[in-house]
Amino acid sequence: MQQITVERPPRLWPALLAITVVTAAAALGGRYLYQQHADTTVITSIVAGGPSGSATPSTPVPPPGSLLVQGSQDAVAHPQYEPVQKMTQDYFDAINGRDYSKFRGVITKARADLLPKAKFDHDFRSSADGSILIYRIDAAPDAKLRVLIGFTSTQDVADAPPELPVPCITWHVVWPLVRDGAKWRIDSGPELSSPQHDACAPA
Numbered sequence: 001m002q003q004i005t006v007e008r009p010p011r012l013w014p015a016l017l018a019i020t021v022v023t024a025a026a027a028l029g030g031r032y033l034y035q036q037h038a039d040t041t042v043i044t045s046i047v048a049g050g051p052s053g054s055a056t057p058s059t060p061v062p063p064p065g066s067l068l069v070q071g072s073q074d075a076v077a078h079p080q081y082e083p084v085q086k087m088t089q090d091y092f093d094a095i096n097g098r099d100y101s102k103f104r105g106v107i108t109k110a111r112a113d114l115l116p117k118a119k120f121d122h123d124f125r126s127s128a129d130g131s132i133l134i135y136r137i138d139a140a141p142d143a144k145l146r147v148l149i150g151f152t153s154t155q156d157v158a159d160a161p162p163e164l165p166v167p168c169i170t171w172h173v174v175w176p177l178v179r180d181g182a183k184w185r186i187d188s189g190p191e192l193s194s195p196q197h198d199a200c201a202p203a
Contacts, residue, residue, distance in 0.1 A: 061130070061131075063130070063131075063152055063154050063168045063200060064128050064129055064130030064131055064151070064152040064153055064154045064168070065130035065131030065152055066130055066131060066132075067092065067093075067096060067129075067130050067132075068089070068132070069085055069088045069089045069092065069132045069133075069134065070132065070133050070134070071085060071133065071134040072133065072134065072135050072136065074135075074136055075134040075135060075136055075137055078137045080137060080145065080184070081134070081137065083182070083183065083184055084134065084137055084145070084147060084177070084184055085134065087106050087177075087183065087184050087185070087186075088132065088134060088147075088149065090102060090105065090106050091103065091106045091107075091186065092129050092130075092132055092151070094106070095124050095127065095129055096127075096128055096129060098121070098124065098125075100117045100120050100121070103120060106183075106185055106186060107185055107186045107187075108178060108180070108185045108186065108187045108188065110187065110188045111185075111186060111187060111188050114188065123159070125159060126155045126156040126158075126159045127153050127154070127155040127159065128153065128154050128155070129151050129152065129153045130151065130152055131150075131151055131152040131170075132149065132150070132151040133149065133150045133151070134147060134148070134149055135148040135149065135150060135172075136148045140176065143179065144176060144177060144178050144179075144187070145176075145177040145184065146174055146175070146176055146177070147174065147175045147177060148172070148173075148174055149171075149172070149173050149174075149175060150170065150171065150172045150173075151170075151171050152168065152169070152170050152171070152200060153168070153169050153171060154167055154168050154169075155167065155169075161197065164197060164198075164199065166199045166200075168199065168200035169197050169198065169199060169200060170197065170198050170199075170200055171195055171196070171197045172195060172196040172197075173195040173196075174195075176188070176189035
């Protein structure tokens with residue numbers, strides 16, 4: 001398989017939470033890191049509209065694409081976009097660089113307890129993530145944020161999710177974020193479930 005924000009359309013997060021409850025039992029499959037729930041209807045409608053305001057490279061980049069985190073017009077307009085974008089960049093840089101120390105710096109202890117270094121090293125041993133776009137950022141209860149992100153991952157087929165054994169996958173996930181001092185961290189929460197993921201379109 002970097003910070004993702006939004007003008008404020010009607011709140012769609014309650015629908016995400018409702019779907020999470022229904023699909024929680026299906027959340028056991030796939031790679032844990034990407035076990036963040038994203039409502040298919042919401043994601044499809046947002047993604048179909050395109051990443052308004054995001055940069056488009058003039059020359060095609062082979063999968064997984066650019067390693068730089070970009071944001072939609074809505075995301076960039078959000079007051080927390082800059083710190084969220086930096087956190088997201090650090091997250092994907094850590095995965096692409098196999099840097100667990102850096103990865104640990106952008107997740108909460110609860111999340112780290114479920115993804116120790118040995119599991120991190122195993123789960124991401126062949127992965128590369130790019131084409132990263134923050135679609136939207138929205139407020140959540142208890143001063144938290146929810147962030148909708150899309151990205152592309154490439155990996156050995158043996159390291160792909162068992163339900164989708166392909167070398168290139170497009171992902172759309174929802175991250176629950178909590179503030180830790182001046183930083184945002186990716187937390188565990190009810191959003192964590194099986195994300196939307198599909199095989200990359202043929203070149």
